[in-house]
Amino acid sequence: MTVSPFTLIERHACCGGEVHFLSHRSETLGLTARVNIFLPEKALAGQTVPAVYVLAGLTCNQDTFLIKSNAIRHxxxxxxxxxxxxxxxxxxxxxxxxxxxxxxxxxxxYVDATADPWAAHYRMGSYVRHELPALIEKHCPVRTEKRGIMGHSMGGMGALSVALGDADAWTTVSAFAPIAAPSQVDWGQKVTSSYFGGHEAEWGQYDPCLLLKGGRTHPGTLLIDQGLDDEFLDRLCPDALEKAAREAGQSLCLRRHKGYDHSYWFVQSFIQDHLKHHAEGLS
Known part of the structure; x- marks a missing residue:
């Protein structure tokens, strides 16, 4: 019998299942990490269920997506x-x-920093890609043969880069207002100078547009929703993503919505479609 590495901080009943707030010592990060998991009723009854990893954006944490997106209900x-x-x-x-x-x-x-002093701990890329799924699938009642990933903004960038970078490991992928070409905008340029020590080539394994241009595609359809009143639209580059996907032969469903901004009110409006997308692909 294996001992779980997770410490339960809080547990809450929600929508027939439970939300668990957990912490664990991460070997990848070299620090204590926090992660939350929603387990539906079937999982509490002992069945294994498909898991979707949800990645939040800038300034957020492990609570944000589950609390603000209304994803748990769906x-x-x-x-x-x-x-x-x-x-x-x-x-x-x-x-x-x-x-x-x-x-x-x-x-x-959701990148691995390569430059000091960031490189010792800022390794969210490997944590999300490898360590966290391995721990969750070993110690929680979730399926191991299929998994999905989705995210918002910076998390949308992370979801796309994770799935495109290792398509065999991630069955379904979707994103809300992802940073589609981070190497080309000021957010990513700060990452280049700090996390990557000025080496622009490091973006090749994380930038969704660069991954597509390099022939890294996903066998499924990328579902993307983008608000046209998004205050960060010029930094998100959805047109560049659409062009890169078309040239790579990647199936993409990019939906643009008038009147919607970058907030979780936008995410709430279309989260039902995303959970349906994942459920159908993971069934």
Whole structure:
């Protein structure tokens, strides 16, 4: 019998299932990590269920997506578990990590930093891709043969890069207002200078547009929703993603919505479609 590495911090009944707030020591991050998981009724009854990993955006944490997106209600309807990791390592004590909203705490970008002093702990890329799924699938009642991933903004970028980078490991993928070409906008340029020590080539394994241009595609359809009143639209580059997908032969459903902004009110409006997309692909 294996001993679970997770410490239960809180447990809440929700939509017929339960939300568990967990912590564990991460070997990848070298720190204690926080992760929340929603387990639907079937999982509590002992059945294994498909899991969808949900990645939040800049300034957020492991609570944000589950609380603000209204995803749990629809996940419960489809019998899906939701796994919500933090957006960044916490407690790394890197000088300047709390100086701005778009670098450091709350801004891990789901990449592995390669430059000091960030490289020791800012390794959210490997954490989300490898360590976290392995732990969840070993110690929680979720299926191992199929998994999905979705995210919002920075988390949408992360979801796309994770799925395109290892298509065999992720069956379904979707995103809300993803940062589609991070290497080309100021958010990503800060990452280049800090996390990557100025080496632009490091973006090749994380930038969704660069991955597509490099021939990294996914066998499923990428479901993307984008608000046309999004205050960050010029930094998100949905047109560039559409062009890269078309040239790569990638199936893409990019839906543009008049009147919608970048907030979780936008996410709530279309989350039902995304959970249905994942449920159908993971069934």
């Amino acid at each position: 996940a419960a309807e489809h019998g899906l578990a939701l796994v919500a990791p933090d957006t960044s390592p916490r407690g790394a004590d890197v000088a300047g990590e709390d100086a701005s909203y778009d670098l450091g705490t709350g801004a891990g970008y």
